[in-house]
Amino acid sequence: MNLVETLEMLNKVVTENSELIKNEESTKQFLILPLLRGLGYDTYSPKEVTPEFTADFHKKNEKVDYAITLNGEPKIFLEAKSINQKINKSAPQLSRYFSTFPSVRLGILTNGIEYHFFTDLNNTNIMDSSPFFVFNIIDYNDEDFNNLIKFSKNLYDYEGIKSLAESLMYTHSFKSVIKEIFENPSDDFIRFVIKERFKFKVTQQFINTSRPLVQKCIQESLSEIISERFDLSLNHHELQEVSVTTEVSVVTEKKMYxxxxxxxxxxxxxxxxxxxxxxxxxxxxxxxxxxxxxxxxxxxxxxxxxxxxxxxxxxxxxxxxxxxxxxxxxxxxxxxxxxxxxxxxxxxxxxxxxxxxxxxxxxxxxxxxxxxxxxxxxxxxxxxxxxxxxxxxxxxxxxxxxxxxxxxx
Structure with missing residues (x-):
């Protein structure tokens, strides 16, 4: 069963039988292990997917729910929660596991529905406090799916995961800043907009006066950009239809040479x-x-x-x-x-x-x-x-x- 089929099956399980999955053990059996198999890991081999993995933790008898071993070394630790347990952004228990093994650079915290992926971007072998990627098996888009594929056994490569983590981290940060600017532009942003077109001295009073106008312009600019892109898309579609009926070759920008x-x-x-x-x-x-x-x-x-x-x-x-x-x-x-x-x-x-x-x-x-x-x-x-x-x-x-x-x- 490939990953697409696995996710379809898991969606059906959650939709039709979630009330029967009542605890952590059934969450593992019916949701977590099937997804690991869909990602290509051999859950029937304790050498590759080891349940209740023991390590020298600060607390005695503390174990990792699953350790995934590649090329003879544990690479991924997974901590499981019950389907009914909400996932918090931080994962102190998983963090303790993470710091014990230098070979482990990826931690996963999941309740079978949400999968929170952690790595060590800030400090090597110290797990970041926030996940760089969250995948929800019943609510995901094409980009989420394509990111999930990168964690599969045949594609797993830490440098690639690190690049993905950095990209997602920066993307999230940049989007949040841009969203804040659009919803509530700061004084510095308003000052920048004014100085781009006018040479007079910008006072605080003028900034306060201009704020509603700048907010209005932001909204109108976004609407115009979306409208222009939509029109371009329609024009491109019309050109493609013309090319089919007239047998005229339409050369896209990428193939312009x-x-x-x-x-x-x-x-x-x-x-x-x-x-x-x-x-x-x-x-x-x-x-x-x-x-x-x-x-x-x-x-x-x-x-x-x-x-x-x-x-x-x-x-x-x-x-x-x-x-x-x-x-x-x-x-x-x-x-x-x-x-x-x-x-x-x-x-x-x-x-x-x-x-x-x-x-x-x-x-x-x-x-x-x-x-x-x-x-x-x-x-x-x-x-x-x-x-x-x-x-x-x-x-x-x-x-x-x-x-x-x-x-x-």
């Missing part, structure tokens, strides 16, 4: 295990990259290579894996490799020629982990202003990435 005809020549595709397999046209990539043969490189994408990204596998909006192709026998035959998105480095080590030649249609880029000085590899489209998702048929959606990869073994 390429015609639709050029993009369509990038490759042919066929079906493989319900996934679209794209076989790139080398000459088309050479024409669009527009650099001399001598300058092709791993970082720029190398049409002279025999390796290519055949399909980008996505779950929700997240890239979770790739099909890597390899031409051989004078490009008469093709071999395909399956690679999870967090195993690109492993694939490159097993195929060192890739790090020398790169891919026909992808740039081999790197990120440096400043804490460990480790280099992590990731893939990008080799053509500027054209993402993998813009290349016809290159993206394939998968509901359960683990099942897909296991099926191909």
């Amino acid at each position: 390429y015609s639709q005809e050029e993009i369509n020549t990038l490759g042919t595709f066929e079906e493989f295990e319900s996934i679209k397999v794209v076989l790139p046209n080398v000459e088309s990539y050479k024409n669009l990259i527009k650099i001399p043969d001598s300058e092709y490189s791993v970082e720029k994408g190398n049409p002279l290579s025999d390796f290519f990204v055949s399909s980008v596998l996505v779950q929700g909006n997240s890239i979770v894996g790739y099909l890597i192709g390899h031409y051989y026998n004078n490009r008469q035959d093709t071999t395909l490799y399956t690679v999870k998105s967090n195993e690109i480095e492993k694939f490159i080590k097993e195929n060192p020629v890739v790090s020398e030649l790169g891919f026909i249609n992808a740039r081999l880029a790197t990120r440096l982990n400043k804490n460990t000085n480790e280099i992590k590899y990731f893939l990008k489209s080799s053509i500027p202003n054209l993402s993998f998702r813009d290349i016809p048929n290159l993206t394939s959606k998968v509901d359960d990435i683990d099942s897909f990869f296991n099926k191909l073994k």
